[in-house]
Amino acid sequence: MDSLLSNLFSEEFLSPIILSLKVAAVSGILVIFWGTVLGRYLARRLFRGKAILETIIMLPMVLPPTVIGFFxxxxxGRNSFAGKAIEWLFHQPIMFTWWAAVIAAAVVAFPLMYQSAKSAFQGVDIAIENAARLDGxxxxxxxxxxxxxxxxxxLISGCILSLARALGEFGATLMFAGNIPGVTQTVPTAxxxxxxxxxxxxxxxxxxxIVLISFLMLLAIRKKEV
Incomplete structure (x- = not known):
């Protein structure tokens, strides 16, 4: 029992949990903002190439995490234009930093938020929106x-699902951010x-x-639907 309690309050145990919550929160803010904006923009627009664009957006849902990490x-990476620009601006590469974990989590979580936002705005009665426009x-x-x-x-369901997905990201994070204790070690990699x-x-x-946190997130969605 004493050994269990010492593990529960040890830095080795708490550090990945705190980092996972931090990564999920920051990536969640990015995903929720851009997913909502893009979902609203594409909800009712038709243009050539839309199917291809949406297929690219949804690809992270079906691609192996190692493929996402590779991309x-x-x-x-340090040899890419973006990698060199980031290293020039911040005097360090982005790989193997906690920001790399944020990017990996955001990429895999974005399709969930985008699809939820798009469906949500498609379900809004356009007549109500037009009435508001007519009122000035x-x-x-x-x-x-x-x-x-x-x-x-x-939208709230999409937010919670994307946060849960960001919290549980493993493969792309391990490849892109690594597994450095106290720096990039999230709960799945730990x-x-x-x-x-x-x-x-x-x-x-x-x-x-992580099961308890994910359970509470999904329970919040179910309660919202009731």
Whole structure:
């Protein structure tokens, strides 16, 4: 019992959980903002190439995490244009930093938020939006005070799902951000290393923690639907 309690309050146990929540929160803000904006923009627009664009947006949902990690390394690696620009601006590469974990989590979570936002705004009665415009409301006011409130139920579900997906990201994070304790080691990568090293006590504690957090997130969605 004393050993269990010491593990629960140890920095080794808490550090990946805190980092995972931090990564999920920051990537979630990015995903929720851009997913909502892009979902609203594409909800009712038809143009040549839209199917291809949306297919690219949704690809991270079906691609193996290692493939996503590979593309992130190609795009943001030290030999790429973006990688060199980031290293010039911040005097360090982005790979193997916690920002790399944020990017990896955001990429895999974005399709969930985009699809939820698009479906939410497609479900909004356009007649209500047009009525607000006729009353003199600007497009920004229609968006914030009409469209978002009417779509809020589905948007909130999308937010929670994308946060849960960001929290559980493993493969792309391991490839792009690595597994540096206290820097890039999130709960999924910590579980992998704990099992590999035979530390089943810590592995179980992390598994229970992330299952509990994910359960509460999904429960919040179910309660919202009732």
């Amino acid at each position: 992130l390394i190609v795009i943001f 409301a600007s497009e920004s006011k229609v968006f914030f005070f009409v469209s978002i409130p009417l779509a809020s139920r589905v 579980i992998y290393i704990a099992i590999d090293s035979g530390n089943m006590t810590l592995a179980w504690l992390w598994v229970i923690s």
